[in-house]
Structures are given as C-alpha cells and as structure tokens.
Amino acid sequence: MSENAKEPHVVVKDLDMAYGSFVIQRDLTFNINRQDVFIIMGGSGCGKSTLLRHLVGLKAPARGQVYFDDRSFWEVAPEERALMMRRFGILYQSGALWSSMTLAENIALPLGEYTDLAADQIREVCSLKLALVGLAGFEDFYPSEISGGMQKRAGLARAMALDPEILFFDEPSAGLDPISSKLLDDLILELRDSLGATIVVVTHELASIFAIGNNSVFLDPVTKTMIAEGDPKWLRDESPDPRVRTFLNRGLENGAGA
Amino acid sequence: MSLEAGAADPLIPEPCTFAVDHESAGSLVLRLSGAWTLASGIPRFGEAQKDIEPWIKGRKITFEAGGLTGWDSGCLTFLYQLANFGAEHDVEVDWSGLPTGVQRLTQLAIAVPERSDARRGEDREPFLTKLGKQSLELVNSFGEMLEFLGEATQTFVRYFRGKASFRRSDFIVIVEDCGANALPIVTLISLLVGMILAFVGAVQLEQFGAGIYVANLVGIAMVREMGAMMTAIIMAGRTGAAFAAQLGTMQVNEEIDALSTLGLSPMEFLVLPRMLALILMMPLLSVYADLMGVLGGAIVGIGMLDLTLVEYLRQTQSAVTMTDFLLGVGKAAVFGVVIAISGCMRGIKCGRSASGVGLAATSAVVTAIVFIIVIDGIFAVVTNAIGI
Numbered sequence A: 001m002s003e004n005a006k007e008p009h010v011v012v013k014d015l016d017m018a019y020g021s022f023v024i025q026r027d028l029t030f031n032i033n034r035q036d037v038f039i040i041m042g043g044s045g046c047g048k049s050t051l052l053r054h055l056v057g058l059k060a061p062a063r064g065q066v067y068f069d070d071r072s073f074w075e076v077a078p079e080e081r082a083l084m085m086r087r088f089g090i091l092y093q094s095g096a097l098w099s100s101m102t103l104a105e106n107i108a109l110p111l112g113e114y115t116d117l118a119a120d121q122i123r124e125v126c127s128l129k130l131a132l133v134g135l136a137g138f139e140d141f142y143p144s145e146i147s148g149g150m151q152k153r154a155g156l157a158r159a160m161a162l163d164p165e166i167l168f169f170d171e172p173s174a175g176l177d178p179i180s181s182k183l184l185d186d187l188i189l190e191l192r193d194s195l196g197a198t199i200v201v202v203t204h205e206l207a208s209i210f211a212i213g214n215n216s217v218f219l220d221p222v223t224k225t226m227i228a229e230g231d232p233k234w235l236r237d238e239s240p241d242p243r244v245r246t247f248l249n250r251g252l253e254n255g256a257g258a
Numbered sequence B: 001m002s003l004e005a006g007a008a009d010p011l012i013p014e015p016c017t018f019a020v021d022h023e024s025a026g027s028l029v030l031r032l033s034g035a036w037t038l039a040s041g042i043p044r045f046g047e048a049q050k051d052i053e054p055w056i057k058g059r060k061i062t063f064e065a066g067g068l069t070g071w072d073s074g075c076l077t078f079l080y081q082l083a084n085f086g087a088e089h090d091v092e093v094d095w096s097g098l099p100t101g102v103q104r105l106t107q108l109a110i111a112v113p114e115r116s117d118a119r120r121g122e123d124r125e126p127f128l129t130k131l132g133k134q135s136l137e138l139v140n141s142f143g144e145m146l147e148f149l150g151e152a153t154q155t156f157v158r159y160f161r162g163k164a165s166f167r168r169s170d171f172i173v174i175v176e177d178c179g180a181n182a183l184p185i186v187t188l189i190s191l192l193v194g195m196i197l198a199f200v201g202a203v204q205l206e207q208f209g210a211g212i213y214v215a216n217l218v219g220i221a222m223v224r225e226m227g228a229m230m231t232a233i234i235m236a237g238r239t240g241a242a243f244a245a246q247l248g249t250m251q252v253n254e255e256i257d258a259l260s261t262l263g264l265s266p267m268e269f270l271v272l273p274r275m276l277a278l279i280l281m282m283p284l285l286s287v288y289a290d291l292m293g294v295l296g297g298a299i300v301g302i303g304m305l306d307l308t309l310v311e312y313l314r315q316t317q318s319a320v321t322m323t324d325f326l327l328g329v330g331k332a333a334v335f336g337v338v339i340a341i342s343g344c345m346r347g348i349k350c351g352r353s354a355s356g357v358g359l360a361a362t363s364a365v366v367t368a369i370v371f372i373i374v375i376d377g378i379f380a381v382v383t384n385a386i387g388i
Helices: A048-055 A078-085 A103-114 A119-132 A148-159 A178-195 A206-212 A232-238 A242-248 B045-055 B073-089 B100-111 B127-160 B168-178 B180-206 B211-252 B255-261 B266-305 B309-319 B322-348 B354-386
Strands: A008-019 A022-033 A037-042 A063-068 A088-091 A166-170 A198-202 A215-220 A225-229 B017-021 B027-036 B060-071
Touching: A008 A048, A008 A198, A022 A048, A022 A198, A022 A215, A022 A225, A037 A048, A037 A178, A037 A206, A048 A166, A048 A198, A088 A148, A088 B255, A103 A119, A103 A148, A119 A148, A148 A178, A166 A178, A178 A198, A178 A206, A198 A206, A206 A232, A215 A232, A215 A242, A225 A242, A232 A242, B017 B045, B027 B045, B027 B073, B045 B073, B060 B073, B060 B100, B073 B100, B127 B266, B127 B322, B168 B180, B168 B211, B168 B266, B180 B211, B180 B266, B211 B255, B211 B266, B211 B309, B211 B322, B211 B354, B255 B266, B266 B309, B266 B322, B322 B354
Parallel strands: A037 A198, A037 A215, A088 A166, A166 A198, B027 B060
Antiparallel strands: A008 A022, A008 A063, A215 A225, B017 B027
C-alpha cells in the first residue's frame, strides 16, 4: 500500500462547526493522507473532540464538506453514509465499551451484524483481537471488572473488529500512566504499518504527538480556526506562528533551540 | 503559618485587627495584626472600605504587618478585594509591607485580569421573558417527544417486517427485570388497593345491607381501572426510571455514540427491546394485579362481612364482564408503551453529566405518570361516550 502514500484519504473543506449559533471553529481545510498518523491538536476547549465527531459522522457540519475517497460524507444518502462509517474504527476517550456485555460480546457485536461468520468463528476472531491488544484471556470479563487502561485497550480491540481503513482515537493517553500510554503509541504505529490503516488522533499529549504524528492540524480557540498544519516536529522547530511553537515547546517559545 | 512565636496560647488565635493610619503624607498605611485566618474570622472588606475611602485621594496604600501572627486564605480574600478596589479607584497598592508568601499569592491572584465575559451575572429576567422562554421550551420538548415517538413507531414497523434486530439476550434480561422481578411490589400494592377499596365499600354498603356488592365494587374497579393504573404507576417508578438511568449513563459514557458510529441504531438496539418487553409484560402484570386486588377484596369480604370465598368469587364473576377485562388489559399495553417511550427518550436525550442522569430519571417518571393519568382520563371519557 505504500504506493498510496501521500494520496489524500480524507479531505476537509471549508468546514464550520457550531452548536446552534455558537461557532466552535470555522474555515477548516486540510487533507489527511493515506497511512498518515494525523494529529488534531490545540489547547483545551478549542474543539478537537468536536472536529472528531464531525469526521466520524456523529455531528453534521454547519457548513463545508468532509470527503472520504472523494465522496462527500454529508451529501450521500444515509444508507451509503452508514456503509462509509462501517470502515471507521473509533476509540472513545473513556473506551465506551458496552457495560452490559463482556469484552468478547463487545467485539462480537459488529462482527455478528456485518459478517456471515458462525458464532464459534466470531469467538475466535474476538480472541485474536483481544490478544493483539494484550488482553488474551479476558474474553469473559465485563468492562467494569478491568482497569481503565485495559478498558481502553479493549475499546481499541473493538474498534479494530471490522479491520477498519481509518482508526480514530479520542485522547488515547488521557488517564493512562506514562508506560501504558507509550505502549498504546507503539500499538498505534504498529497498526498503521501492519494494517496499512490511516490513523487520526485527537490529543494534546506532546510526547505522543512527536512520537507518532507525521501530519497535523492545530486549532486555536481564540481565533476559532486552524492556524497551522503539517508535521508536528517541523511545526515545533520551524512554524512561523509563535502560538504554535509555544504550545509544542510546553510554553517555552523557541524552547527547542534554547 | 504563624509568623511570630507569640506569647499567647497558639490554640486561641488573637483576634485580627485592622487599623488605618493616614498620618503620613502620600501614603495610607494599613496595619494588620493578630491572626488573619478563616478560622478566627476576618473583617468584611465592605466595612473596611468605609475607613479607607475618604483618605485615598492622591495616596498609595502601604501595609504594616508587624503584628500579624498568622494568615491564610482569609487574609488573601481581604487583600484580593482590596486589590480590585485599588484597580477600580486608580490607587496604587504597595504590597511590600506584607509577608512574602502573602505578596506572592496576591500577585498570583491579580496576575490574570478577570475576563469580562466570563462572569455569569445574576440578572433577573423579567417574568414575561421567563414565561415566554419556558413556554417555547415546552413546545420544543413536545415536538421532540413527537419526533421520538415517530422514530420509535418506524422502528417498530421495521421490526415486524423483519428488518430490525437486537440482541435476544438483552431482551430476555429486560423481560425478566420488568416482568418477574416486579411481581413482589405489584403483589403488595394491588393486594392493599383491593383491601382499601373493599373497606371503603363495605362501610357504606353494609348500611343498606348490600355488603355482597363489595365484590362488584372491587372487581369492576380493579379490572377496569386500578389494576392497569397501579401497575403502570409502579412500573413508571421502577422500570421507567431504570431505563432512563441506564440509557443516560450509556450516553454519558459515549456508549450510544459507539453504537451509532458502528451503524447500529440505538433505537433498534436499546429502545425496541425495552418497548417490546413492557408491551408484553404490562398486560400480564395488570392481569396479575387484578387477581391480587380481587383477593384483597375477598379477604376483607370474608373477614368483615362474613361472606364465604365461593359467594364472593361468584358475585365477582357475575359483575365483571369480558369488556371490562379487555379494556383493562388494553390500557395496560398502552401504558407500557408510554413508560418505555418516556424512559428511553429521557435517557437518550440525557445531558452528559451525572446530574443529567438524575434529571433524566426524574423527568422520565414524571412524564410517564402524567401521560398515564391523562390517557386513563381519555379512555374513561371515550368508553363512557360509546357506552362500554
């Protein structure tokens, strides 16, 4: 799939996001290329998670378009949009596992809905997915019986259930200790390389941003629009905008050089 | 944080005192002494302001804190207000006379100016504005309810055409919860309602020697009205609230988003099984409640009126018609829909916080009970008009 690299996978054009008349962000235009690890970053309250909700189809834009493979996500018929959404995997901030089901049942639900596999085959797929995230043997645990970090990994196993083309992560390292968060970062890169998936991550964790990101967009809560895009490492050192450099250097402007 | 090892007992703080010294030209010296702590109490700034205000013109405020034996947030609160006062009146404040800790914390507090748009004013809206807003909200919420009802109906139709699905194991758990598990409370309440009706009736009817008609009274009242209605009210409080809380928590926890983004409709997966379960269980529970009510009436009839069980049951049998029975059962099914819809709707529209879940559960019960009573009233008028 490497020949596909640099080919845009998701295109966001003139997107305005608003709750009623309250505008969160406006004029967002950027591309997410195939096999990118694309970071959506910015200070607290700038609308990162809201942008994610627009990309995955939970919220319709106030204006503008989101294209997946040149097809406008919000202009196609709802049935087709549902088909497009099936190619996404989403890891929610809290894991969002269905609390009344065991981990295996959580992963089995989308498989049972959208594949023709028999029950025992589904069970085997579930075991594989759990093993991939390091939770082999936890099939019959309920989400409340495992730790927060494990819930997050189980959420990732569910997000990968249908072998998605695009994986979305909402604050993957929130609430994780540094080592778990590093392991999750490694896992994200591994998935990108082995599955050839495109990864979109909402985060403000600088260590993660530099460890995994190769493309990004920076949202500013004051001007309510994006003020930078590109490789976060480049932005940290070379961005012409002092606000971006300050953010990426933990508040020390030009900290990388100093 | 005592700054001076005073001679006094450290457990009894010296009262804080405050003096304004306006002797020296160019500056206004505030003398703070004693313990300026929350525990010992601090002077109100408003009162202190009266002492300061006449003297500030052309002076700067300085401090002398030699006698200060202790300080905490209490002292800082006072100084913060003083700083704001100074900024408002363009008076320079020289903090250098205060202990370093106090100086630094005060600087920290005043470093970022208050955002003029951040403070929510307690503006009282005029009564009419409030009334108008609330009326609009009511209209909106009624529209939302209709929308939800429409969606639920569509899902229901899809289900009967075999195009909607949910997990059977979920359905069985819900049926158990709102069927078998509700039996004890339904038993208790309907038995008691039957007995109460019989008591009230017995006292009146015995005066005419018509005690046997207690059976008619209890039988018709339970089967036609009270069986379905009491069950509905119990289930609104028990199951309707539970539905709202479950779905509300799922909303808070993004579980409903996770369903939607997988292309699974929350309507099919969460609302449909709950609605079906209540539509099936409510009539059964109400039949059971009818039986319990009649049994309660029989206990009173046998105990108070010296009737035999056979006599009582015969009389009930002759009084209650099939129409009464079907009407009661039919109403129970309708109430089941009402409870399921209001519970699920409030849950799904729940705000994303813990208090949102509480509100959802409360309003689910209130909505359900209001509609149960209203619908029961409509049934009563309609059946009366068409004569059944």
